[in-house]
Amino acid sequence: MLKAERRNYILNKLAEEQRISTIELAELLAVSEDTIRRDLNKLDERGLLEKVYGGAIPVADKPRNVFNIVISNENKKKEIGHKALSLLHDGQVIIMSGGTTNLVFSKLMPPLLKATIYTYSLPIAMQLSQYPNIDLIFIGGKMQKNAMVTIGMDVLQVLSKIKADICFMGVSSISAKQGLTEMGYEVSIVKKAMLEASDKVVLMFTADKLNSKMPHVVCNISRLNTMVTDLDPEDEVLEEYRRAGVMIL
Structure with missing residues (x-):
C-alpha cells in the first residue's frame, strides 16, 4: 500500500x-x-x-457542515456519493455544481485527493477548503441566496475558459424525453456552460428527480456520460437512459 x-x-x-x-x-x-x-x-x-x-x-473544531444545512434523503445521497468516488483520481480538473447531493459527495472525497476543483457553490467551496491537496477555485458572481450559488456573466466568463476532465452536476429534473431541465433560466445557462467546459458529464441525483420536467432545458440525455442514483443500476425505470448510451452507477 x-x-x-x-x-x-x-x-x-x-x-x-x-x-x-x-x-x-x-x-x-x-x-x-x-x-x-x-x-x-x-x-x-x-x-x-x-x-x-x-x-x-478527530479535530474537535472541524465543522462537518459549515452552514448546518438540512439535507433531505441524506442516506440516499451518501449512497450516491460513495458510488461516484470511483470516478475520482488524482490530477483531475473538476467542475462541481451546487446542490445537497454534491455537498454530501464533497464530504466523502478522499481527504488527500489531489485535484483542481472549480465550483460556484459557496457551501461546497467551504467544505472543500478543508482539503489540503485540492486547488480550489470559487467562481464569483451574483449570489442566488436561496441556493447559495453564484450566477450571471462573471460565472459564464470563467467557465468559458476552463477545460475540465469531469463535471459533477446536481439535478432538479430529468426525463428521457425532455432531458435535463431547470426551474430558473440563469441556472440553466450556467449549467450549459459547465457542459461545454467538461469532457465528461456526471449527473448526481436521487430517484425522485426522474421523469419530471421544468421550464428551461439544459441538454438532452445524449449529451450525458454517466448518471449516479440511489437505484440499482439495472432498475427498469433507467432502461431508456441505458438505451441512450448513458452509463448508470
Whole structure:
C-alpha cells in the first residue's frame, strides 16, 4: 500500500470510529508502529486529525457542515456519493455544481485527493477548503441566496475558459424525453456552460428527480456520460437512459 493510500485509510477509519489506535492500525496495515506514528504526526501537522497518546481522534473544531444545512434523503445521497468516488483520481480538473447531493459527495472525497476543483457553490467551496491537496477555485458572481450559488456573466466568463476532465452536476429534473431541465433560466445557462467546459458529464441525483420536467432545458440525455442514483443500476425505470448510451452507477 502506498503512503497516500495508507493515510487515506487512516482518515477514513477515524471518520468511522472516531478514535484510532496506533497498535491496531499497525496490525491492520501490516506496517510498524513507528510508520503509523509518522503518518499520524504528518496528518496532525496538516490539521486532519489530533494525535493523542496511543492513537488519534478527530479535530474537535472541524465543522462537518459549515452552514448546518438540512439535507433531505441524506442516506440516499451518501449512497450516491460513495458510488461516484470511483470516478475520482488524482490530477483531475473538476467542475462541481451546487446542490445537497454534491455537498454530501464533497464530504466523502478522499481527504488527500489531489485535484483542481472549480465550483460556484459557496457551501461546497467551504467544505472543500478543508482539503489540503485540492486547488480550489470559487467562481464569483451574483449570489442566488436561496441556493447559495453564484450566477450571471462573471460565472459564464470563467467557465468559458476552463477545460475540465469531469463535471459533477446536481439535478432538479430529468426525463428521457425532455432531458435535463431547470426551474430558473440563469441556472440553466450556467449549467450549459459547465457542459461545454467538461469532457465528461456526471449527473448526481436521487430517484425522485426522474421523469419530471421544468421550464428551461439544459441538454438532452445524449449529451450525458454517466448518471449516479440511489437505484440499482439495472432498475427498469433507467432502461431508456441505458438505451441512450448513458452509463448508470
